[in-house]
Amino acid sequence: MTRLFEAIVYGFSSSGILFMVSLALSIGYGLMRVVNMEAMLYYSFGAYITYTIVHATGSFVLGAIAGTLLGALLGLLVETQLLRRVYHREMMFSMVVTYAVFLIGIGVIQFIWGLEPKPVQAPIDGMLSFLGISVPIYRVIIIAIALVAYALIQLLINKTITGKALRAGIENRDNVVALGININKIFTTTFVVASAFAGLGGALNAPIIMVGPYMGFDMLLLSFITVILGGLGSIKGTAVSALILGQVISVGGMIWSPLAAVGPFVVMIIVILFRPTGLFGVKGKAFGFDD
Amino acid sequence: MELSTNKGPVREKSGRSIDFGFLGPLVMVAVIMGARYLFPDKLAFFTEASIYAIYVMGNNILMGYLGYVSFGQPFYLSTGAYAAAIYFAYLGNSPIVAILLAVAVGLALSAVFGPIFMRLKGNYYTLVNAALCAIGLFTYEKLLIGVTNGNDGLWFRARIAKMPFLDVRLTSNLFLMVCVILALLLFLYRWMDKSALGAVFRATKINSRKAKFLGYNPYAVRIIGFTLATVLSTIAGALFAINYGFVNPNLGENSRSIEVLIATLLGGVGSVYGPVFGAFGFLGIKDIVSRFMSRWEFAVGIITILVLFFFSKGIWGFIRLIGKGVTEKLFRKKTAGSIGKEK
Numbered sequence: 001m002t003r004l005f006e007a008i009v010y011g012f013s014s015s016g017i018l019f020m021v022s023l024a025l026s027i028g029y030g031l032m033r034v035v036n037m038e039a040m041l042y043y044s045f046g047a048y049i050t051y052t053i054v055h056a057t058g059s060f061v062l063g064a065i066a067g068t069l070l071g072a073l074l075g076l077l078v079e080t081q082l083l084r085r086v087y088h089r090e091m092m093f094s095m096v097v098t099y100a101v102f103l104i105g106i107g108v109i110q111f112i113w114g115l116e117p118k119p120v121q122a123p124i125d126g127m128l129s130f131l132g133i134s135v136p137i138y139r140v141i142i143i144a145i146a147l148v149a150y151a152l153i154q155l156l157i158n159k160t161i162t163g164k165a166l167r168a169g170i171e172n173r174d175n176v177v178a179l180g181i182n183i184n185k186i187f188t189t190t191f192v193v194a195s196a197f198a199g200l201g202g203a204l205n206a207p208i209i210m211v212g213p214y215m216g217f218d219m220l221l222l223s224f225i226t227v228i229l230g231g232l233g234s235i236k237g238t239a240v241s242a243l244i245l246g247q248v249i250s251v252g253g254m255i256w257s258p259l260a261a262v263g264p265f266v267v268m269i270i271v272i273l274f275r276p277t278g279l280f281g282v283k284g285k286a287f288g289f290d291d
Numbered sequence: 292m293e294l295s296t297n298k299g300p301v302r303e304k305s306g307r308s309i310d311f312g313f314l315g316p317l318v319m320v321a322v323i324m325g326a327r328y329l330f331p332d333k334l335a336f337f338t339e340a341s342i343y344a345i346y347v348m349g350n351n352i353l354m355g356y357l358g359y360v361s362f363g364q365p366f367y368l369s370t371g372a373y374a375a376a377i378y379f380a381y382l383g384n385s386p387i388v389a390i391l392l393a394v395a396v397g398l399a400l401s402a403v404f405g406p407i408f409m410r411l412k413g414n415y416y417t418l419v420n421a422a423l424c425a426i427g428l429f430t431y432e433k434l435l436i437g438v439t440n441g442n443d444g445l446w447f448r449a450r451i452a453k454m455p456f457l458d459v460r461l462t463s464n465l466f467l468m469v470c471v472i473l474a475l476l477l478f479l480y481r482w483m484d485k486s487a488l489g490a491v492f493r494a495t496k497i498n499s500r501k502a503k504f505l506g507y508n509p510y511a512v513r514i515i516g517f518t519l520a521t522v523l524s525t526i527a528g529a530l531f532a533i534n535y536g537f538v539n540p541n542l543g544e545n546s547r548s549i550e551v552l553i554a555t556l557l558g559g560v561g562s563v564y565g566p567v568f569g570a571f572g573f574l575g576i577k578d579i580v581s582r583f584m585s586r587w588e589f590a591v592g593i594i595t596i597l598v599l600f601f602f603s604k605g606i607w608g609f610i611r612l613i614g615k616g617v618t619e620k621l622f623r624k625k626t627a628g629s630i631g632k633e634k
Contacts, residue, residue: 091414092360099549100595107589217546221425224418262429265422272415273407
């Protein structure tokens with residue numbers, strides 16, 4: 001029984017990272033209808049810069065901050081230089097283009113950091129014991145940070161003018177443009193915030209996994225599943241589905257270890273086949289062709 | 292408008308001049324074989340690229356004719372390869388049976404997945420395939436480890452038997468067999484392109500409601516296309532298995548799904564001979580680039596971006612553009628059969 005509770009806590013920490021990494025993807029095609037596969041680069045680069053900084057200075061906090069900033073910077077660069085060029089193209093075009101950018105990024109990572117996976121030392125080694133359950137403090141910190149991230153992004157979307165315009169844009173982009181709101185600028189802002197969170201997610205995940213050039217690939221499908229399960233353009237949906245998937249990976253993996261690897265994909269196929277709008281998706285706005 | 296000029300997707304047969312287009316597949320394969328004798332030390336490359344061309348042809352049906360982009364083509368390829376590999380390792384030793392088995396497995400796969408997947412919208416299709424590919428990789432690598440030996444790969448080169456006329460254990464003979472199969476498939480491919488089927492494929496891609504209006508069932512048409520694509524992929528997989536003499540899960544990795552898409556784009560999407568150019572062009576570039584760098588994601592990414600933004604008609608489109616001026620006669624007959632080809 002204690003093992004189950006521990007698995008649940010581990011699952012929540014995976015959910016936290018999944019949520020932060022999936023935000024960029026969720027906002028990317030929630031608002032702009034662009035499938036930005038390169039979102040995983042912010043995650044990978046965030047993790048790598050954390051590795052470098054931790055090695056150079058020994059401070060993980062500094063590394064995480066650098067990861068966040070690098071994620072934001074890359075997001076800004078990609079959004080203004082590349083995504084702008086593919087908004088008006090069909091979705092499949094953007095899919096292949098951003099995937100290519102993702103591959104280029106992986107190549108850059110290989111040039112800079114090499115092929116071998118890099119270990120990152122967790123900043124806190126202690127265990128937190130509570131009612132016989134003991135989990136690493138670091139995992140609990142991740143959960144806390146993810147909760148803060150969720151609160152921040154909800155504040156941004158629900159309490160600010162930018163967020164209101166953003167939500168209107170998700171519903172109907174053309175109307176927002178017709179009101180004289182510069183949706184591109186709003187999107188850039190939101191996208192940069194989202195990619196900063198992806199960078200932070202990479203930084204936080206660095207001590208848990210080995211930092212390798214292909215870490216983005218593993219995350220790419222997972223975050224796709226998160227976004228689709230949650231529903232198009234719904235931050236809440238992304239959070240809830242991250243929670244579900246975290247538990248599928250962690251508790252499922254505890255019950256039968258192969259479930260940790262294939263469980264999410266099975267969930268994805270079931271969702272796509274039976275509820276394409278996802279859990280919180282706007283009706284009639286399934287991810288697909290606009291026909 | 293007169294009705295006679297508007298016969299829908301069926302191509303009019305003029306009957307006056309002889310269509311030499313049927314020689315295309317022969318010329319194509321002859322050029323490949325000629326090139327192989329020009330560069331005798333590159334035999335492995337030519338065999339691999341010829342097989343890859345079959346794989347790309349399969350993807351081209353999805354991408355070029357039906358408008359579906361799949362991020363899971365390696366799954367179908369590796370399933371064909373494993374069908375052949377398991378047959379060789381445990382059951383028998385005839386290459387012909389292995390290829391036929393791959394065809395059967397391809398048909399079975401399409402029977403299971405076709406009706407489900409072809410209901411999906413394009414981008415869902417892309418992702419469902421990516422998920423399927425991940426599940427397939429996991430199945431071959433971990434779940435069936437007792438049968439497939441997991442990452443060590445399944446080795447069976449010694450068990451491949453002589454065929455009646457051709458000993459495919461010799462690489463040069465295998466190349467001949469691949470060429471014959473490629474020529475055969477290209478004939479069928481060209482026939483498909485010219486027939487009503489090819490036209491309906493394109494019609495469903497451009498406007499499936501109008502295709503429906505013409506009396507075709509887009510759903511059924513897509514399933515046919517999916518089946519053809521899958522079977523071509525599994526055939527290519529079986530040939531890869533015979534060529535390498537072993538199969539490991541590498542073949543079905545998710546990260547490789549982009550390669551076949553790029554090869555299709557590079558050759559020219561939605562054309563008959565594009566896939567052949569795409570396969571040779573892509574593997575050629577890969578061959579050259581991999582001399583400079585061990586992992587070559589970077590180059591693949593750059594090539595993709597260049598092709599997508601500046602070279603969207605592909606090699607075959609480029610050749611046709613040049614050829615148009617030089618030998619207009621060959622390309623004059625652009626009738627209803629080529630609807631939507633110029634995309």
